[in-house]
Amino acid sequence: MTELTEPLFKKAVVELLYQLADDDFILAYRGSEWLGLAPHIEEDVAFSSINQDTMGHAAMYYGLLEQLGEGDMDTLSHARGISERKNAVLLELPNGSGHYLKEPRYDWAFTVVRHFYYSHAKKVKLESLKHSSYEPLAHAAVKISMELYYHLMHWTVWFNQLMNAGGEAKRKMLEAISRVEQDFLDVCSLGPLSAEMASLKLIDGDDALMQAFHENMKPVFDALFIPYKGEFQQHSGKGRYGEHTQELHQALATLTEVYRTDPAAAW
Amino acid sequence: MTWYAGLSFEEKERIEKALQSVKDPEIDSISVLELGMVERAELCNGNLTLFLLPTFMGCPALDIIKSTILKAFTNIEGVKETNVLFIHHPPWTSDRISEKGKGKLKEFGIAPPMQKNDQTGEWQAACPYCDSFYTTLDNLFGPTACRSILYCKSCKNPFEAMKPVSTWM
Numbered sequence: 295m296t297e298l299t300e301p302l303f304k305k306a307v308v309e310l311l312y313q314l315a316d317d318d319f320i321l322a323y324r325g326s327e328w329l330g331l332a333p334h335i336e337e338d339v340a341f342s343s344i345n346q347d348t349m350g351h352a353a354m355y356y357g358l359l360e361q362l363g364e365g366d367m368d369t370l371s372h373a374r375g376i377s378e379r380k381n382a383v384l385l386e387l388p389n390g391s392g393h394y395l396k397e398p399r400y401d402w403a404f405t406v407v408r409h410f411y412y413s414h415a416k417k418v419k420l421e422s423l424k425h426s427s428y429e430p431l432a433h434a435a436v437k438i439s440m441e442l443y444y445h446l447m448h449w450t451v452w453f454n455q456l457m458n459a460g461g462e463a464k465r466k467m468l469e470a471i472s473r474v475e476q477d478f479l480d481v482c483s484l485g486p487l488s489a490e491m492a493s494l495k496l497i498d499g500d501d502a503l504m505q506a507f508h509e510n511m512k513p514v515f516d517a518l519f520i521p522y523k524g525e526f527q528q529h530s531g532k533g534r535y536g537e538h539t540q541e542l543h544q545a546l547a548t549l550t551e552v553y554r555t556d557p558a559a560a561w
Numbered sequence: 562m563t564w565y566a567g568l569s570f571e572e573k574e575r576i577e578k579a580l581q582s583v584k585d586p587e588i589d590s591i592s593v594l595e596l597g598m599v600e601r602a603e604l605c606n607g608n609l610t611l612f613l614l615p616t617f618m619g620c621p622a623l624d625i626i627k628s629t630i631l632k633a634f635t636n637i638e639g640v641k642e643t644n645v646l647f648i649h650h651p652p653w654t655s656d657r658i659s660e661k662g663k664g665k666l667k668e669f670g671i672a673p674p675m676q677k678n679d680q681t682g683e684w685q686a687a688c689p690y691c692d693s694f695y696t697t698l699d700n701l702f703g704p705t706a707c708r709s710i711l712y713c714k715s716c717k718n719p720f721e722a723m724k725p726v727s728t729w730m
């Protein structure tokens with residue numbers, strides 16, 4: 295195992311952990327905004343459970359950062375500014391128009407597609423992380439994969455059912471796919487230190503991960519008789535480089551409101 | 562390796578008894594020991610360190626479990642101070658639940674982890690009320706992270722089953 299005392303190794307580990315933590319953290323938050331609004335009660339139960347797991351995964355990564363001396367995990371998750379956040383921009387985008395307290399016109403197709411694509415990308419990264427040269431991260435990957443297994447099953451059912459439904463459902467799904475693909479490159483990116491991450495064997499390189507992602511997605515589309523283009527962009531910004539939208543600013547303001555009333559409180 | 566490796570017989574008995582009194586806050590018939598959450602106990606000059614495996618990462622019961630353990634060990638002979646550490650390696654898997662533990666889950670109306678049928682690839686669980694395998698999975702995600710909701714077509718009761726988790730996933 296490469297030593298943490300080697301500055302570049304530690305820098306790359308920290309960078310990677312922030313991406314993984316911030317991705318799960320913000321998407322779990324967006325998911326939790328659906329509470330009480332999901333299409334049916336069973337989905338409310340399932341989605342809440344998925345969000346809770348996902349927040350747990352973020353906590354696990356923030357915990358690893360805490361062990362590396364980055365600060366306490368509540369501060370890391372709640373008190374970092376928007377330009378310090380490393381999550382992919384796609385994951386911070388709102389669930390739709392309106393506000394969750396007033397007239398939420400949330401888009402279920404967008405949510406299903408975003409979660410389905412994200413779960414697949416997360417799976418590809420975790421499979422690679424199981425062999426990471428940073429052992430604590432390899433152990434975390436094994437644990438998280440066991441929970442992601444069910445998330446992926448869940449979103450696969452929704453994805454296939456809505457795509458097979460035809461009519462308005464299919465139209466909205468196809469729109470959501472284009473929308474998600476416009477910003478999916480950012481989700482697959484490992485940011486400014488990707489070459490170092492790969493050479494230090496922390497995780498496979500961007501290209502290998504992307505190839506694995508396409509190999510998993512293509513059969514899904516083939517089975518639905520829909521051409522799979524797999525051409526992704528980063529239309530709304532590069533989250534791994536600290537570029538974010540106003541939406542993240544809003545989301546952080548809301549989700550850290552309770553934290554900011556008493557940062558020292560134990561939860 | 563067993564959780565009590567390295568302990569004397571008397572130490573093991575005392576620690577085991579205290580751990581048996583610590584129940585899952587959400588299923589109060591089963592102990593953390595029967596759930597297979599205890600990986601290791603180290604006792605050194607009266608300082609006890611317990612290494613526990615969380616079942617699911619977002620489980621909100623972990624803090625409660627920790628404080629219940631600390632309370633349970635305040636008055637145990639030979640233990641001056643207790644430390645509870647949650648670790649992730651090895652990962653907790655549902656096959657760590659003991660046979661006795663499965664029996665207690667059943668008493669609570671919860672079926673043990675579903676088994677994957679090798680031929681059909683489908684998940685199966687026996688109804689905890691009538692033992693029938695004529696059941697269907699209603700929702701993979703139940704009221705807590707570790708449970709799913711099923712329905713028994715024989716006795717027409719809904720029931721819960723522990724969600725299987727394994728390292729191949």
Ligand SMILES: [Zn+2]
Binds near residue numbers: 690692713714718
């Ligand atoms: Zn029955």
